[in-house]
Amino acid sequence: MTLAMTLLTAVMNILCLPLHLMYAVGGYRIYERIFPMCLSGFSIAYNEKMHEQKKELFRSLTQFAKPGGRLTVLEIGCGSGTNFQYYPAGCKVICTDPNPHFEKYLSKSMADNDHLSYERFVVATGEDLGAVGYESVDAVVCTLVLCSVNDIQQTLREALRILRPGGAFFFMEHVVAEPSTWSYFFQHVLQPLWYYCGGCKATRETWKHLERAGFSDLKLRHIQAPLPFVIKPHIVGYAVK
Template sequence: MALLMRFFTLVVNVLCLPLHLMEAVGLYKIYKHIFPICLYRLSISYNKKMHDKKLELFRSLSEFKKPGKQLTVLEIGCGTGTNFKYYLAGCKVICTDPNPNFQKYLKTSITENDQLTYEKFLVASGEDMGAIEDESVDAVVCTLVLCSVNSIPQTLREVHRILRPGGGFFFMEHVVADPSTWAYFFQHVLQPVWYYFGDGCEVTRETWKHLEAAGFSDLKLRHVDAPLIFLIKPHIMGYAVK
């Protein structure tokens, strides 16, 4: 099966040569303007299917609020702001995303979730959030982001730097399937084209291994099957404590 997987992956890579060329010459950047439109529609569908899981995940946010203090949440790769409605009412939110074209949709989400206080939106990658001070937030949120960052370990180092001692890192990410399954086979075969469809998204990452090695004092992580298409059905969710 491994040989067959490599063969078909090569075939798909060959079929993607025009896309590879577009990226090499810089034409793929045009998709950065289109992707927020696609993600806005997809995020609505994702939230409907994952609503119960998100309620479960963010229920623990209140544990990281200091008595008498406003909870400060930093969201990495905030996208269209579909997580906002799950945050604790009254908390302060800082948003970051490497794509500035999401701001239009963020304004809509901010208007719809006026129970929150929005501090600022920063154009920044997960690997470099130098504009955020050390140990300055109570919680960091990251959903469907670690699949597309250039370096998961560096992103997690930034999370660790930004979190106050005892702060929480909340995550929900799709991951690679079990190697014995056909889902694993097709994840690897279709990865070359999925990369472009998902603006750098990789469905073959073992993200949980990076979280386990990140040096958090406590890690609450579990694997779940999301009610989604087989390519992104395997998920991990939970939170880590600095």
Template sequence: MADLTILLLRACLALLAMPIYLLSFVGIWKPFCKKVFIPYVLGHISDIHLKKSKKQRQELFQTLPDFRRGSGELRLLEIGTGCGVNFEFYPPGCKVTCTDINPNFQQFLSKNMAKNQHLHFEQFLVASGDDLHQVPSGSVDAVICTLVLCSVNNISGTLEEVLRVLRPGGAFYFLEHVAADPSSWKYFWQQICHPTWKLIFDGCCLTRELWKNLQQANFSELKLRHVSVALPWTPVDPHIVGYAVK
């Protein structure tokens, strides 16, 4: 009965979103989504999420200086930089390489770069998380990834690339929304919203159990917490936050 209810409610939601499904069918939605919808809508959503998660981000990134090299240098690589909302939390003087599969965030990214003159921005690479071939192996001290693993095509491939580009002893920092408890109403609504949400938000998956992927990756140490960073009127919660050491 529960499965039938989910299917019926999914159908109702799809009916409401029928114009988007039709645009997707004729090949219009995806380019519009990447060029206009995602940069502008997610730009504003990122600001809201930042306000809700500011404490968690401050606590998370305060340990970044611990991963400086002996020379005092700290090289950061951010996967899925988007609008650059994490920049304010990075230590002064660190060198930042930004990557994103979608180059259309430039307006918001440039704005946050200008606001964070305490950082040295080295380059922006158009790249997916599972293909960072432009980044040399063992070349960075920390990799940052927030609200990105929900939409990558290959989670294990992305984590393999993270391990490759990190130097020995470097760290992977993450803050990601994940599937709720399967016995909860939140998970019930995540299942209903999942297909339409994934279409509208360019591959964002609501029901990934990302903590399992991190546990199975070849990190030497994993520090992970489950937290709540609820966004009003959305199924994007709970979250995991922490870091893993190579």
């Protein structure tokens, strides 16, 4: 199976050559403009499938508010703001995303979720959150983002830097399937095309990065999401600083 997977992945890379070339000559700038519109539709469908899992995950947010104070949440890769509906009333949200073209979609989500207060929208990658102060937030949220960042470990280091002691990093991410399964096989074969269609990598062992990131406690579960096989394997949970 390994040989067949390697050969078919090479074939897929050859078939994707026009896309590789387009990316190399700057075609990504066009993609960056249309991606928010595509992702906004996907995010609504994703929430419909993962509604109960998200409710369960974010139910724990309130326990990380400072005693006597309100909860401050920073979301890495907030996209169009489809997580806002799950945040507890009264909390303050700081939104970050590397793509400035999400802002108009984000504004609509903010208006629809007026049970929250919004501090600002920061255009920043997960690897560089320098605009956010050291130990300044109670919780960091990251859903379907670690599959697309360039450096998972640096993103987690930034999360740890901006989290106050006792704060938590909440995650929900699709990951690579179990080896020797057909899902694993096709995740690797389709990855060259998936990168341009889905904007991310479906073959990451993200849980291993979380395990060695240096959190004091890690609550992590592997689940099979009710989604297409490429993104069916998920990890969900939170990690305490």
